[in-house]
Amino acid sequence: MQIGFIGLGNLGTPIAENLLQQHKQLLVYNRTASKAQPLIDKGATICSSVKELAEKCDIVFSMVSDDAALNHITKSEDGLAANLKAGAVHISMSTILPATATYLGALHHLHRNHYIAAPVMGRPEAARAKKLNFLISGNAAIIEIIKPFLRDAGAAGIWEFGMETEAANTAKLCSNFLIISAIESMAEGINLAKKSGIDATQWINMLTQTLFNAPVYINYSNFLLKEAFQPAAFSLKLGLKDVNLVNEQAAETNTEMPIGKLLQQRLNECVAKGYGEFDWTAIALALK
Secondary structure, eight states, X not given: OOEEEEOOSTTHHHHHHHHHHHHSOOEEEOSSGGGGHHHHHTTOEEOSSHHHHHHHOSEEEEOOSSHHHHHHHHHSTTSHHHHSOTTXXXXXXXXXXXXXXXXXXXXXXXXXXXXXXXXXEOOHHHHHTTOEEEEEBSOHHHHHHHHHHHHHHTEEEEEEOOSSTTHHHHHHHHHHHHHHHHHHHHHHHHHHHHHTTSOHHHHHHHHHTTTTOSHHHHHHXXXXXXXXXXXXXXXXXXXXXXXXXXXXXXXXXXXXXXHHHHHHHHHHHHHHTTOTTSBGGGGGGGGO
């Protein structure tokens, strides 16, 4: 099978590198073509357009920044849905609204090809270590076909959320909400510890070796204690995008999320202060 990859950002690039290591032939496309050079140097072939890539591939992975970017590469007459061959598969790893996934799934079905929602959990270093978690939903038979390719892409875990196309994206939004909530809570706790005169590192070490012995708390507390906000593995402006999606989904489903609104306010404050390109752990700077 010929594999293609669209979207060579901070996370897309190491995932594409994993695929190239396993399959030796990989077609790539990125809006900024220069970002493809590291992969070209390793043997990938660059395409000049989404249409060119789609026409040549059986499976296409996409990792683009938001709903608008995903719609752009999928919906037009030069996009994925209209140009993938019958039976080909688009694996979308982006964090998007569930409604967008539903629409794009139907569009691919209209063109007799397949759309699988596969938003991914993990930072670039997790991709390089092949410790990603994929949340997936869609046609069960197609999911079975693509599972080996997800493992090649760096999956340590593949978590299925059923046949409804949008389900995995709902799970991803809920997951990212918990992560940014934990970051904000840790930042506040560290700030309180320091201002109260105790060793914040000692306090965090106690927590992460007992009740909070989990990757989210271990890894993000380290960034917060070191104030290591640059370079960004996941930018604060993308974190705000995700929190905006959480609140939009909450409004769509008539769900109360007061913490979601607070996080949205915090992240907006940080962007206004010029921290948009910092790592999303820089939400701690709102406390300064």
